[in-house]
Amino acid sequence: MGLRKILTDKDPALHKVCKPMVNFDDRLFRLLQDMRDTLIDSGGVGLAAPQVGILRRVVLVDTGDEILELINPTLVETDGEQEGAEGCLSVPGKYGLVKRPYWAKVRAQDRHGNWFEAEGEELIARCFCHELDHLDGIIYTEVMERFLTDEELMAEE
Numbered sequence: 001m002g003l004r005k006i007l008t009d010k011d012p013a014l015h016k017v018c019k020p021m022v023n024f025d026d027r028l029f030r031l032l033q034d035m036r037d038t039l040i041d042s043g044g045v046g047l048a049a050p051q052v053g054i055l056r057r058v059v060l061v062d063t064g065d066e067i068l069e070l071i072n073p074t075l076v077e078t079d080g081e082q083e084g085a086e087g088c089l090s091v092p093g094k095y096g097l098v099k100r101p102y103w104a105k106v107r108a109q110d111r112h113g114n115w116f117e118a119e120g121e122e123l124i125a126r127c128f129c130h131e132l133d134h135l136d137g138i139i140y141t142e143v144m145e146r147f148l149t150d151e152e153l154m155a156e157e
Contacts, residue, residue: 004038004052009091009139011053018048018055018135021071024113028058032069032111035060039067044089046127048134051090059108059131063124070118073108075132082122085148085156086130086140095153096144100126 007014021028031054039047039060049058059070080102087095104125107117120128130140148156 002034002037003041004034006038006042006047006051006089007053009088009141011090013053013055014050014090014134014139015137016050016055017137018050018057021056021058021109024071024109024111028071029111031056031058032060036067042089045123046131047089048131050134050137057135059135061120061124061127061131063120068118069111070106070108070131071110071113073106073128073132073135075104075128076107076117077105077119078125078129079103082126083145084126085153086126086144088130088140090139091141094141095148096140097146097148098126098130098140098144100129104128106132 035047046061049056057072059073061068078101081099082102083099085095086098103121105117105119106128109115
């Protein structure tokens with residue numbers, strides 16, 4: 001399909017609350033494919049529709065085994081806590097120290113409108129929370145404790 005431009009944190013679209021997706025049609029399918037292509041090309045773990053200028057509640061998360069398509073997702077349960085480095089395709093080259101749940105479960109619709117649940121821990125839980133924040137106009141820099149230095153990032157690897 002095609003690559004979409006990823007907006008940076010200065011773009012006002014990233015600070016708006018997204019509307020629910022109501023039409024499960026060819027336009028949604030094209031958006032999902034473009035987002036998939038863009039996510040793969042970027043090397044990221046997750047991508048939310050507002051990051052490509054679409055103010056709808058659509059998220060992709062690369063679990064390592066598959067790319068989950070989450071439409072109208074909600075966080076339904078979390079457990080534990082983790083603190084670590086977090087980056088964002090919309091904040092290139094910077095990483096912050098962010099607390100997130102260790103485990104998270106989301107409820108979402110698939111591309112055909114069917115409801116399902118997905119869960120994950122560590123990086124996947126972090127990604128669920130990070131991407132769902134985008135749908136509410138929140139960027140990780142607004143919830144982080146502080147930016148990390150290059151030395152701290154190298155120590156985390």
